[in-house]
Amino acid sequence: MEQAATDLTRLAGHELAARIASGDVSSVEATQAHLDRIAAVDGELHAFLHVNDGALEQARAIDERRARGEQLHELAGSPVAIKDVLCTIGMPSTSGSRILEGWVPPYDATVVARLKAAGLVALGKTNMDEFAMGSSTEHSAYGPTRNPWDPERIPGGSGGGSAAAVAAFEAPFAVGSDTGGSIRQPAAVTGTVGVKPTYGGVSRYGAIALASSLDQVGPVTRTVLDSALIHDVIGGHDPHDSTSLDREWPSFTAAAREGAASGSLAGLRVGVVKELDSEGIAPDVQARFQETVQVLTDAGAEVVEVSCPSFEYSVAAYYLILPAEASSNLARFDSVRFGLRVEQQGQTVEDVMAASREAGFGPEVKRRIILGTYALSAGYYDAYYGSAQKVRTLIQRDFDAAFEQVDLLISPAAPTTAFKLGEKINDPLAMYVNDITTIPANLAGIPGMGLPMGLGDDGMPVGLQLLAPMFEDERLYRAGATIEALLAERWGGILTSRAPALRDAASGGSSGTSTNGAAA
Amino acid sequence: MSEITREQVQHLAGLARIALTDDEVTSLTTELSQIVDAIATVREVAGDDVPATSHPVPMANVLRADEAGETLTHAEAFAGAPSHDGERFRVSAILGEEQ
Numbered sequence: 001m002e003q004a005a006t007d008l009t010r011l012a013g014h015e016l017a018a019r020i021a022s023g024d025v026s027s028v029e030a031t032q033a034h035l036d037r038i039a040a041v042d043g044e045l046h047a048f049l050h051v052n053d054g055a056l057e058q059a060r061a062i063d064e065r066r067a068r069g070e071q072l073h074e075l076a077g078s079p080v081a082i083k084d085v086l087c088t089i090g091m092p093s094t095s096g097s098r099i100l101e102g103w104v105p106p107y108d109a110t111v112v113a114r115l116k117a118a119g120l121v122a123l124g125k126t127n128m129d130e131f132a133m134g135s136s137t138e139h140s141a142y143g144p145t146r147n148p149w150d151p152e153r154i155p156g157g158s159g160g161g162s163a164a165a166v167a168a169f170e171a172p173f174a175v176g177s178d179t180g181g182s183i184r185q186p187a188a189v190t191g192t193v194g195v196k197p198t199y200g201g202v203s204r205y206g207a208i209a210l211a212s213s214l215d216q217v218g219p220v221t222r223t224v225l226d227s228a229l230i231h232d233v234i235g236g237h238d239p240h241d242s243t244s245l246d247r248e249w250p251s252f253t254a255a256a257r258e259g260a261a262s263g264s265l266a267g268l269r270v271g272v273v274k275e276l277d278s279e280g281i282a283p284d285v286q287a288r289f290q291e292t293v294q295v296l297t298d299a300g301a302e303v304v305e306v307s308c309p310s311f312e313y314s315v316a317a318y319y320l321i322l323p324a325e326a327s328s329n330l331a332r333f334d335s336v337r338f339g340l341r342v343e344q345q346g347q348t349v350e351d352v353m354a355a356s357r358e359a360g361f362g363p364e365v366k367r368r369i370i371l372g373t374y375a376l377s378a379g380y381y382d383a384y385y386g387s388a389q390k391v392r393t394l395i396q397r398d399f400d401a402a403f404e405q406v407d408l409l410i411s412p413a414a415p416t417t418a419f420k421l422g423e424k425i426n427d428p429l430a431m432y433v434n435d436i437t438t439i440p441a442n443l444a445g446i447p448g449m450g451l452p453m454g455l456g457d458d459g460m461p462v463g464l465q466l467l468a469p470m471f472e473d474e475r476l477y478r479a480g481a482t483i484e485a486l487l488a489e490r491w492g493g494i495l496t497s498r499a500p501a502l503r504d505a506a507s508g509g510s511s512g513t514s515t516n517g518a519a520a
Numbered sequence: 521m522s523e524i525t526r527e528q529v530q531h532l533a534g535l536a537r538i539a540l541t542d543d544e545v546t547s548l549t550t551e552l553s554q555i556v557d558a559i560a561t562v563r564e565v566a567g568d569d570v571p572a573t574s575h576p577v578p579m580a581n582v583l584r585a586d587e588a589g590e591t592l593t594h595a596e597a598f599a600g601a602p603s604h605d606g607e608r609f610r611v612s613a614i615l616g617e618e619q
Contacts, residue, residue, distance in 0.1 A: 106596035199576040213575050242582040243575070316559040327536060334537075336609050341602035349611045354539040366538055370529065370548055371555060373536045383563055390566030392573040428551060429558055445576020470577070 008033035012494075013078060013172035013226035020077040023066070027059035027077030031121050034079045038123065038170045043505045045146050047155075047164040049084050050092050051124040058121045065119075075229055076119025081171035083162050084125040085132055086217070087206040088112050095208040096128040096158075098141040099333050099340045099360025109206025110241070111175060111217050111234045118233045123171050126161030130362045131330065132182055132210045134158050135434045138425050139364045146421070147190060149460055149499055153418040156186030162220040163190040167496055173230050174220040179210045180318055181414075181438025183218050184450030188413035188463020191452045191495040193480070194220045195227045196438075198471050199445035200245035202231070203238035211325035212243075214318075214442040222496045224451060224481040225260060228252035231473070245471075252477045259481030266300030268479060271406035275311040276437050282416045284456040289412050292453045292464055295486050296410075306405055308398035310391060311440050317391035318439045319432055320375045320384050327372030330365070333357060367428060396444045403469040408479055411437050413463030417456040441467055449476040451484055452495035461495060524553045 008016060008030050019025040035055060042048050052058075062077040087093045087105035094100040108116065115122070129139035137145040137160030145160040147153040148168035155164040159176035163186030166174050176183040178196035187194035195218045202217045209215060219230035232253050237246040272293065277286070297303050335341040335356035336349075342359045343352040361369070375384045402409055414437060424430045441448040446467055453464035464483070468475040488494050529549045533540045540548065594606065603610040 103600050106592050106599055239584055243577070243579065245577065310565065313562055313565050316562045319555065319559050320562060331537075335602060336611055337597075338600035339602070343612060348613050348616045350537065351539075352612050354534075354537045357537055358539040358541075361538065363544075366540070366544065367548060367551060367555075369536050369538065370532050371552060373532045374524075374528075374552065374556070377532070377535075384559070386572060387562040387566055388559075389572035389574055390570040391562050393570050394566060396573060396576075429554060432555075432558075443576075 009037045009169040009172075011172065012223045013221055014223070014229060016172050017075045017078045017229070021072070021074055027062040027121060028056060030077065031055050031059040031079050031123070034123055034171055040504045041168055041502045042170060044151055044503055045148060045164055045168055045170075046143055047126055047145050047161045047168065047170055048081070048124045049094065049096070049127050049142055049161070052091055052122050054090065055079070055121050055123055062119050062121065073118040073233070075173075075233060078120050078173060079123045079171055080115055080120040080230075081123050081126050081162055081165045081174035082112060082115075083159055083174070083176045084128055085177050085208050086112050086175065087208070088122065088125065091122070091125055093125065093208065094141075095132070096130040096140040096142065097360065097365070098362065099357070100338070101141075101340065103338055105206070107206060110203035110238045112206065114234050115175070120173070120233070126159070126165055126174060128161055129158035130365050131208065131326070132158035132177060132179055133326070133364045133368055135181070135185060135431050136419070136421075136424065137161060138421060139362060141362050144421055147418050147460075148502060149191065150418070153420055153460065154189070156189040156414070156418065158182040159186045159194070159220060163187055163192050163194065166220055166222050167192050167499060168502060172221070173226060175217060175230065175234065176220045177207055177215055177217045178442065179214045180322065180435045180442050183220060184438050184448055184463070184465055185414045185435065187220065187450035188465070189418035189461060191461030191499065192220065192222050193224055193227050193449070193451045193484075194218065195231060195449045195473070195476060196441060196447060197231060197235060197473050198245070198447045200243050201249070201447070201473060202235050203241040203244050205238055205240035209329040211322040212329060213325060214322060216442070223494060224449075224477060224484045225253065225256040227449075228256035228477045247471070250474045252474060255474045255477040256481040259478035260485045262482055263485060264300050265296055265479065265482055268301045268408065269406040270296055270301045270303045271306035271402050271409045272303060273311065273402070273409055273411050274305050274307045275309065276411035280415050280433070280436065281412055282456070285412045285414075285416060285462050288454040288456070288462040289464070292483070292487075293410070295490070296483065299482065299486055304406065306402040306409065308395070308402055308440070310394035310398050313391045314395055314440045314443055315433055315436055317388040317395070318435070318443060319371070320388035321392065321443070323368040323372030324375045324385050325372070327369045327376065330369055333360065364428070392443045395440050399440070399444045399446060399469070408475055409467040411465045411467075413437060413450040413465035417458055417460035417462060437465055444470075446470050447473040447476055449480050451480055453487065454495070524549055524556060
């Protein structure tokens with residue numbers, strides 16, 4: 001029984017879903033296997049802030065509906081992990097902040113509602129940097145998440161919890177949010193796959209806002225096809241979000257399946273962004289990137305260099321626009337309608353608000369709110385915020401020009417492999433420049449994917465980033481699935497199958513992961 | 521070097537309604553100066569001829585039909601409130617004594 005349970009967590013999401021759909025495995029068995037895995041390894045990893053005690057009951061309900069012969073979605077009964085930025089009825093939603101400790105929302109985010117409607121079973125809420133401000137998950141008010149490949153290292157951020165959960169086989173599917181790379185960078189450093197959809201492609205309703213013109217919710221999984229399956233469930237127009245795009249989207253699942261089967265990139269024009277392949281990218285990451293470019297070329301892609309000169313200013317523009325929007329969004333934490341209140345007798349509501357926000361926000365959140373307040377102040381607005389918005393226009397123009405020459409852009413998804421916990425925590429600027437590769441896509445609103453491209457000199461995962469033009473998310477899935485298949489062929493399996501074993505809290509020994517893909 | 525002072529940080533914290541401690545004001549004064557120096561490059565790059573972009577996909581006048589939609593019940597809306605009387609959110613005095 002123990003061994004069978006371990007097996008289920010090792011399956012790719014689509015394989016597990018197919019076994020549940022065929023009746024070979026019940027949703028209760030699949031859910032229990034992942035809950036067992038969480039119990040065994042999450043004490044060390046801390047990918048989850050909350051585990052859903054109603055998960056088995058929901059799984060049982062799906063099994064009963066299937067037994068009655070109901071036609072269910074192909075992912076019905078599969079477990080999913082949800083980033084704590086998303087509102088969930090019945091589960092606390094804190095966005096990694098003390099100010100929302102224990103807060104249970106009265107409504108579901110649209111993404112959560114759609115996952116539920118498709119019959120997916122929520123395993124729990126995953127850890128994140130407070131209000132998604134960070135690149136390492138160390139800014140979570142509830143303590144950091146650790147990287148399953150090496151618990152001394154960060155799992156990326158802000159969505160380190162979701163990425164670590166899928167990398168450690170605690171969940172086959174997860175969702176995250178990406179404001180400046182918070183899906184793609186954790187994917188890169190944990191050897192997993194994550195997609196930031198086109199801005200407006202997935203509803204932001206019920207996603208606790210960081211920077212509203214940049215935030216986008218997307219899938220976090222171990223394979224490209226699994227991300228496509230989740231994207232098809234959560235995407236599409238939502239009247240609750242006024243920035244949601246009202247348009248027909250193709251099946252990303254079909255694109256991923258076709259891409260994986262084709263084995264060829266013939267006719268695909270791929271651009272290497274010169275500015276993202278230079279100084280600041282570690283030599284081992286550069287080496288894996290060059291090898292990957294060769295794989296693409298061998299598969300028939302035409303790879304050329306393109307230049308996006310304004311990218312140089314993207315980090316600066318981002319760290320003005322994001323704090324400006326965040327300082328406004330986080331004004332809602334006023335200690336009146338929800339969240340922490342700290343008060344003393346005789347204080348005015350303004351004193352109470354200031355004391356509550358002092359107690360409830362962590363250092364990085366305060367830093368960015370103060371910075372955003374500065375950027376929006378009279379006398380500085382035009383020089384800083386106004387200039388940053390102009391840089392945003394220049395970055396969009398760079399992308400437009402690049403996509404006239406090529407179908408897809410590629411770059412390393414992160415400049416280095418995962419750094420050590422604590423290494424950059426006291427140096428905000430060092431943390432900020434880490435996002436150089438991912439930020440331009442958010443500023444322009446275009447879709448991007450992070451997927452594994454090998455291991456660095458330290459044995460830690462290295463990620464590739466694919467970027468497509470606005471609305472062309474399908475290209476990411478088609479090409480991403482082909483690239484994934486070509487690399488898996490070279491490696492003898494997807495990268496996560498090579499992740500080292502984790503300590504098992506229950507047995508004190510190794511917990512079922514192994515160093516080669518054939519095991520379990 | 522940028523010109524951020526302690527007084528400025530205290531003023532900004534007041535605007536942002538965060539009761540920073542003295543230590544926090546000290547560290548934020550240093551950090552904010554460094555960050556503002558690093559991001560000041562945005563001022564060099566774009567001239568007056570470049571329009572500002574506030575939103576990646578411009579949309580205007582996104583309105584829904586003027587019909588009653590789903591709303592929260594009183595109980596749902598108050599469920600997470602620090603203090604309420606069942607009808608209204610309860611807060612401390614709005615005005616101080618000197619006002």
